[in-house]
Amino acid sequence: MYRYNTNDKQLLAERTNQFKNQTLRYLAGELEEEEFRPLRLQNGLYIQRQAPMLRIAVPYGLVSSDQLRALASISRRYDRGYVHVSTRQNFQLNWPSVESIPDILGELARVDMHCIQTSGNCIRNTTTDQFAGVAFDEVEDPRPYCELIRQWSTLHPEFAFLPRKFKIAVCGSVNDRAAIYAHDVGLALHHRDDGQVGVKVLVGGGLGRTPVIGSVLEESLPVRHLITYLEAVLRVYNQLGRRDNKYKARIKILVRAMGVDQFRTAVHREWEGLKDGPSTLDDRALIGAKDHFSAMPYESIDSTASQLALDEQRDPIFQRWLKNNTHDHKQAGYRAVTLVLKAHGQAPGDISADQLDVIASLADEYSFGELRNTHHQNMVLADVQERRLYSLWRDLQKIGLAGANAGHLTDMICCPGGDFCGLANARSIPVSQAINERFDDIDYLYDLGPIELNISGCMNACGHHHIGHIGILGVDKKGQEFFQVSLGGKQADNPSIGKILGPSFSAEEIPNVVDTILATYVALRHDDELFIETCHRVGIEPFKESVYATRDH
Amino acid sequence: MQPVIIDGQVAKDFWLSAIEEQSPPETGRIATLAQWQLDTCLPAVILQTDDNPETLFDHLEQLALIAVHFPDMNDGRGFSMGRALREAGFKGELRATGRYIRDQLQYLKRCGFNAFSLPRGTTPAAALESLNEINIHYQAAHDLTEPLFKPLG
Structure with a gap:
């Protein structure tokens, strides 16, 4: 993974110090609430319903075992x-607490971590x-490009006060696992006929109040233009x-209005002056x-x-885990392993400090000391030898992270909802827990096959309910x-x-x-037909009929 | 007379603020865009963030000062306007005015602004300090031609 050099470390130290001073000025009353707000948001600090929330950046989901241990200790x-x-x-x-934020940031910086641009109207x-x-279906490793985008976008002087937040996702494989069609900009890497790496550029995708699938801006941009082109889009x-209206401020609204x-x-006009320039x-x-x-040893x-x-x-339990939670790998004899963070009684995506410490040791022992966070709110050990999978599985059982339901109904995406978030209309976590408890018959889950169930506590759609096979959205009706x-x-x-x-x-x-x-799906499905395929074949009507027919009034 | 910061130093402001009603503006007063459009020989003009900086592109050599007025610290259009004016070749004084805070000064500088009216409630010394809080920059901007992600051969 990317290791910080002296420049990265100096920048982070200066930035940490800068935000520390900003926080102190706010606490001393020298910065007004509305002046501090954009500054703290650009540093991942929310003032929430019960307490502040601090969002820590994990660049493109990659984290080291040392960073995990530091995080466990901080938590x-x-x-x-x-x-x-x-x-x-x-x-x-x-x-x-707000007062502890400078100290937390100081400790994070010691392991090259930070909260830069994890919130706010910036990239x-x-x-x-x-x-x-490591993906078997990968065409081009997206990580170097993600790192270049990270560097370009970090403290970019021109784009720190955008109309609204701006999210970029990159995919380098045949199957898109990064939801690039649901981002402000989605980038798909491929190999062009001329032998260069090309980038398909999508723009204006997003969920929230107005869900939109991204439109194609460029079919195949030579990758050397990646940064100058992004700069033109952002300009x-x-x-x-x-x-004038924050609900209409995302780029998707602009793209829709302009066509x-x-x-x-307009992008090409801006790009003329930037193309082939220093970036x-x-x-x-x-x-x-x-x-x-470079490849692991x-x-x-x-x-x-x-x-x-x-x-x-x-x-048989191991065999199920092997089938559902381990994934084909580029390298013969290795597999990637998903740790599902959806245990009973826990909010989806929550993980304890003790579990983090053990996972860090497991990463050292089995997977070159690295981990990944997934957008399904799970973690992945990406480089595990096949012959050591059984032993890893036994170790994961000891910390309750051997759940074999990856990709199934109870491997839900769920936002923090009304229990934590100031924006939410409804509490999404109890709903996820009720589903988790109701559908704990693992045989039934396997029979149902892969199903994505996504829950958002409000229409901001942090739980990606629009793109779940089953989507659940919390709404407020007269205070209920x-x-x-x-x-x-x-x-x-x-x-x-x-x-x-x-x-x-x-x-x-x-x-x-x-x-x-x-039950409707099971009754209607053809042989080997997946839930989503049945949904698309029969449409919504049969589901509607059965759900509302059996509903208690 | 409010002090301004020009090229990293506290200086006296010799320009008079634009007044919409005064037409044409007296010598030494900054023109509004509407006033300037009536007489493009005027040496100083102030843009609002919804003005198009391209309006000035054919006259950049005659202009001694272009000011950009920020109505609100969250209105980031002025940052792009600064870069657009510099990239179009403007060499004169590019001044930020309005409601930004000292924590934004370095970004403004990196976007090509070399002059700043003092943000509300900020001492000149604090403003000068804010101009140089971060000394490592990843990306190319007005103050840095080569981005850091291009390691020197």
Whole structure:
């Protein structure tokens, strides 16, 4: 992974000191609330319902074991001994005090971590595929490009006060695992006919109040133009994006208002002056970036033998975990492993300090000391030898992280909701827990096959409910919490926005509603037809009929 | 007379603020864009953040001062206006005025502004300090031609 050099360290030290002074000036009354607000947001600090929330950046989801241990220690000292993995691959602390923030930032900086641009109307942390660099279907490793975007966007002087937040996602594989169609800018790497790396540029995707699938801005931009082109896109957005209404300020609204062709013309006009300029990625810059992500020192392994050894493990629970939670790897004899952070009684994505410490040791022992956060609010050990999977599984069982439900119904995405967030209309976590408890029959879950269930506590859609196969959205009706259910959303491979089933439900009704939806699917499915495929084939009507027919009035 | 910061030093402001009603503006007074458009020989003009800086592009050599007025610290359009004017070749005084805070001064400087009216409630010394809080920059901007991600050969 990218290791900080002296420049990175100096910049971070100066930035940490700068924010410390800003916080002290605020606490001393020298900075007014509305002046401090954008400054603290650009440093990941929210003032929330019960306590501040601090969002810690994990650049493109990559984190080292040392960083995890530091995080565990910070969460014990300054918080309540746990952290939360967000859908944008970052970590969040839910209970720090404002006064302790400078100290937390100081401790984070010691392990090259920070909260820069994890919130606010600026370019946010770039996200990518959790299997970047190891995925079997990868065309080009996205991490070097993510790192270049990180550097370009960090403390960018021109784009710190945009009309609204700006999120970039990069995907380098055949299957999109980064939801690039649901970002302000989505980038898909590919190989062009002329042998260069090309970038397909999507713009104006996003969820929130107005869910939109991104439009194609460029089919194949030579990668050397990546930075100058992004700069041109941001310039157009910074100057023309709406600032009169924050609900209409995202780039998707601008692209829709201008039309993608006219928006492209405006970008090209800006780009004329930037193209081939100093920020062009010459070979030196590209090779320099790639050097940070060279292959791990893999052993050469006879994969037939190691496969056979796995087959010999007769334990059916292990075999299920192997099937659902481990993923094909570029390197023969290795697999990537998903740790599902959705245990009973825990909010999705929460992980305790003790678990973090053990995971850090497991990363050292099994996976070259590195981990990834996923946008499904899980963690991944990316480089585990097949012959050591059984032993890893046993170790994960000891800390309750061997749940074999990766990619299934109970591996939900869920925002912090009304329990923590000041924006939420409804408490999403209790709904996720009720579903988790109701559907704990693992055989039934496997029979249902892969299903993505996403829950958001309000229409800002942090839980990505629009692109869940089953989406649940918290709404407020006359001060009461209700939940709207949608079906058929999909994040990749012909992405789609889910369709709303009908009138909303109380929290108590949701497990029954999900149950009816699943039973309807089981009754209607063709052989081997996945839930999402049945949804798209039969449409929403049969589900609607069965759900509202059985509903108690 | 309010002090201003020019090229990293506290200086006296010899320009008079623009007045919309005065037409044409007296000598030594900054013109509004509307006043300037009536007489493009005027040497100093102030832009609002919803003005298009390209309006001035054909006259940059005659202009001694271009000011950009920030109505609100969150209105980031002025940052792009600064870079646009510098990239179009403006060499004169580029001044930020209005409601920004000292914590934004270094970003303004990096976008090509070399002059600043003092932010509300800020001493000249504090403002000067804010201009140089961060000394490492990853990306190319007005003050740095080569981005850091291009390691020197």
